Amino acid sequence: MKRSTIVKDRLADMAADLTPAERQVSDVLLRDYPVAGLTSITRLAEAAGVSTPTVIRLARKLGYGGFPDLQAALRDEASAQIRTPILKRDGWPENRSDSPAFQDFAQAVFANLEGTIDRLDPASFDRIAACLADPARHVVLSGGRITRSNADYLFNHLQIIRPGVTLLSPSANVWPQYLLDMGPETVLVIFDIRRYERDLFRLAEIAKAQKAEIVLFTDQWGSPVTKLSDHVVNALIEVPSSWDSTLAINLIAEALIAEVQTRRWEDAKTRIERLEDMFKTTKLFRKQN
Amino acid sequence: MKRSTIVKDRLADMAADLTPAERQVSDVLLRDYPVAGLTSITRLAEAAGVSTPTVIRLARKLGYGGFPDLQAALRDEASAQIRTPILKRDGWPENRSDSPAFQDFAQAVFANLEGTIDRLDPASFDRIAACLADPARHVVLSGGRITRSNADYLFNHLQIIRPGVTLLSPSANVWPQYLLDMGPETVLVIFDIRRYERDLFRLAEIAKAQKAEIVLFTDQWGSPVTKLSDHVVNALIEVPSSWDSTLAINLIAEALIAEVQTRRWEDAKTRIERLEDMFKTTKLFRKQN
């Protein structure tokens, strides 16, 4: 019989050959499997009411070199059990000829999206949506070197849904004039992932001093702006590339757009209809060219 | 702020106050959470590439008396996570109070991403990457009302990696001057999802007449530009919202960026280093403000 790599199976296989004291250890292990085995040998022995050598003898009987080996096996199992299914999804299309690099990349992105949703506080999401949906508030968006694209994306949609949306220019030297008009009714949305940008921090500082409400989209480590922010979205951004992936940020941005749109459906509807009309008009003009 | 008993939450709360080395530890912990923390402090430190005192400092910062305390907390969490019945582990993180709308949205996005990857022809992906990585080619990008953000995103990154990248202005009336310079060495990247834009089609027509190679990012139904394009990426964009989700387009764009970067690593490396230098210089300038 080939020896199973699963500790639980080995315990079952050897059950008949175990001594009473060893069985007590086995019981404790199985009661909170596999985490129970992840303490020190001393504590495990105490929990089972036996001595430490007994635990070692059990580990050896199961085919491990010693207790640390057994523990490593248990740790691997715990890890495998806890990992969310999407990570180890057997759903990855077989018979595909994607490069391993592409597959790794895609896997990482999925893990990031999942992890980001996992960390997102639903209540916080609601509050952000409420800010952005409030027509009385003025929304100002700003991003950094890379994240300006994300800011642009959110801006692009928000602007269609509601009035009073401004995208700050990437160059910081024109910001002061916008800062002039910021007050308690302003919602400042900042995108700042590593490497965090000093200018954005200063922007947040001044805006905060003027009582603006700050929404921050950042990475898992958190921009310094975090401590100035009223609402923070932490997105996972690491992928097997020398670039960071801002896909998770866009996911939340899109979800917010959908939510905001729902909240102010009546207003947005007419607004969009008017917009469509204008586009049609523009097109007519162009036909003359 | 009441201190959460969940290590993950504490990490998130403190994220902004962590030092770079501590962040590395945090990273390792979260990557295989919570099991990664169940080794010895030495191994954890090694895995994170830091020294053991750093791990202890992190543990203290999170409010634990020392590493063993932190580890005990992690073990409890691992135990709790594994004990929970297989609940709805399939797919959605358990015990979350997300609105159904948000869940539906996220589910749809995941389905879109998977479907998009599924439809993507690896060979085609490679050919597109080859075009974009070829320094002899000139890359021109253009998007529509919504997709200009996607074009901007790809532009933003490509520009850092390689020279000869141009983003067309959203206003079609300045396109002709760019069209003047298009030839067989030009790669024109067009983003066009419903509602497809006539201007983009004309742009493609003229570019095609001048022998430019055309790469098209579109939706599952296919923009009219398809018939003029040499390479087409069809992304799924439907979500339960009155908006379309361009997340799948960004996924492919990001994957392409990673691939292009890999292909021209040597060149890109020095280019990025020079860029970093310039940014540092700019910072020095800014200090005078």
Place this chain on the structure above:
DNA sequence: TCAATCCTGAAGCTATCGTTACAAGCTAGA
């Protein structure tokens, strides 16, 4: 009852762990 065998824990040893103290290195601001 006795002897042979097996089971078990106490005691001690060594390697490793977790911790502390301190100094070098780095960064930010003047």
Place this chain on the structure above:
DNA sequence: TCTAGCTTGTAACGATAGCTTCAGGATTGA
């Protein structure tokens, strides 16, 4: 450029873990 403060790793230390040895105790069969 220089200084103050922060960050980080090195080195040294007790404490603990994991392991070995060995002897007491239980069990079994004659």
